[in-house]
Amino acid sequence: MSRMPLLALIFGMLAVSTAPPLILLADIQPFALAAWRLLSVALILLPFVAPRIWGDLKKLNGRELAYLAASGVMYGVHFGLFNLAFEHTTKESVVVLLGAQPLMAAAVGALWLKESITRTMLAASAMAIGGLLIFAWHDYRFDASNLIGDALVLACGLAIVLSYSAGRRLRPRMTLSGYLGALYLVGGVTCLIVALIAGDSLFGYANDQWFWLIGAILVPTLIGHSLFHYVVKYVPVFYVNLTILGEPILALLIMFLLRERFAVFRESSLTPLQIIGGLMLLVGVGIGLLAGRKPQVTEVSV
Numbered sequence: 664m665s666r667m668p669l670l671a672l673i674f675g676m677l678a679v680s681t682a683p684p685l686i687l688l689a690d691i692q693p694f695a696l697a698a699w700r701l702l703s704v705a706l707i708l709l710p711f712v713a714p715r716i717w718g719d720l721k722k723l724n725g726r727e728l729a730y731l732a733a734s735g736v737m738y739g740v741h742f743g744l745f746n747l748a749f750e751h752t753t754k755e756s757v758v759v760l761l762g763a764q765p766l767m768a769a770a771v772g773a774l775w776l777k778e779s780i781t782r783t784m785l786a787a788s789a790m791a792i793g794g795l796l797i798f799a800w801h802d803y804r805f806d807a808s809n810l811i812g813d814a815l816v817l818a819c820g821l822a823i824v825l826s827y828s829a830g831r832r833l834r835p836r837m838t839l840s841g842y843l844g845a846l847y848l849v850g851g852v853t854c855l856i857v858a859l860i861a862g863d864s865l866f867g868y869a870n871d872q873w874f875w876l877i878g879a880i881l882v883p884t885l886i887g888h889s890l891f892h893y894v895v896k897y898v899p900v901f902y903v904n905l906t907i908l909g910e911p912i913l914a915l916l917i918m919f920l921l922r923e924r925f926a927v928f929r930e931s932s933l934t935p936l937q938i939i940g941g942l943m944l945l946v947g948v949g950i951g952l953l954a955g956r957k958p959q960v961t962e963v964s965v
Contacts, residue, residue: 668897669952671890672906676948678887680913682879686746687918687927689875693746694854695863696876701739701851703880704889705844712844719841727833731842734829735849737822743854744819752812764820765791765951768904771828778899787951791908794944798912798937820904827891827900834896843889905951912941 689696723731765788772778826846834842858865868876891903918928 665897668894671894672898672903672952675887675890675894676906676909677913678890679883679907680887680910681917682883682887683749683911683914684917684921684928685875685879685883686749688925689868689872689879690927691868691872691876692858692861692863693750694743694858694861695865696746696879697739697742698851698854698858698863698865699876700880700884701742701847701854703851704885705847705851707885708840708844708847712840715838715841716844719837719845722836723833727836730829730832731845732849734826734833735846736853737826737829738846739850739853739857741819741823741826742850743857744815744822748812748815748819750812751815763817764824764907765901765905767821767824768827768899768901771824772900775828776831776900778901780901784901784905784951787905787947789947790950791905791944791947794940794942794947795908795911797940797943798915824900824904827895827903830892830895831900834892839893839896843892846892902951906948909945909948912944916941 686696691699720728720731769778769780769784769788773780830842830846837845891907895903915931916933918931919933922928922931
């Protein structure tokens with residue numbers, strides 16, 4: 664993997680790790696929060712990318728346009744279901760079940776994109792998932808009442824794997840700015856429609872809620888997710904999804920460090936065993952990143 668995609672993955676992981684704490688601090692209904700995050704980024708980008716979007720759309724055939732629409736819808740579904748999952752399961756379950764995401768990515772990549780599954784990919788996954796289990800298992804309790812939330816975590820993981828996979832097909836044919844503009848817009852409209860149907864409140868938030876919402880828009884969404892979409896053109900979707908496993912570990916670390924300042928994080932803990940599990944996960948992610956294949960395409964002008 665060349666330097667730029669590698670750096671983008673690392674900084675993307677750090678940026679998206681702020682999403683869970685910001686989501687909890689904002690305390691906004693799931694699809695309203697997702698709609699605000701995606702549509703706000705789309706509006707920020709639109710003045711700069713509108714000509715690129717139109718130019719890119721004219722180059723795509725019917726199947727590619729369908730891939731683009733599906734990628735945007737799946738992207739919006741991921742954001743909405745991830746927010747919703749926190750209302751129906753524990754953060755420990757979220758951490759454990761996110762371990763399925765790189766395995767889904769490897770399977771989808773092999774079946775749809777013809778990306779090979781290597782021994783290094785399996786070893787990196789095993790170490791990272793083992794670290795996740797060590798990190799969360801001491802607090803994990805199976806609870807049948809959390810099954811809906813657990814299913815939502817798996818569904819949101821599959822949704823973003825499918826979105827990235829469609830993006831891998833599209834990115835060689837589209838500029839980065841054109842793809843991002845279209846993706847955020849379609850995903851945001853999808854979440855807005857669901858928010859209106861579900862009756863989620865889109866306005867009337869307290870000042871501190873607006874502050875944390877703006878943070879969630881700018882850091883994990885505009886910066887973090889955009890970096891991942893830049894990278895997906897250059898490396899198999901497995902490596903992007905493996906890197907995302909660092910998100911819950913770093914997010915829980917942030918919550919632990921801020922537990923004295925914010926009541927919502929007051930019960931966050933960090934034990935020596937969790938530190939070992941977290942380090943094990945990050946080593947697994949590092950093995951995967953170093954094993955990433957070199958880019959085989961050249962970036963279209965943004």
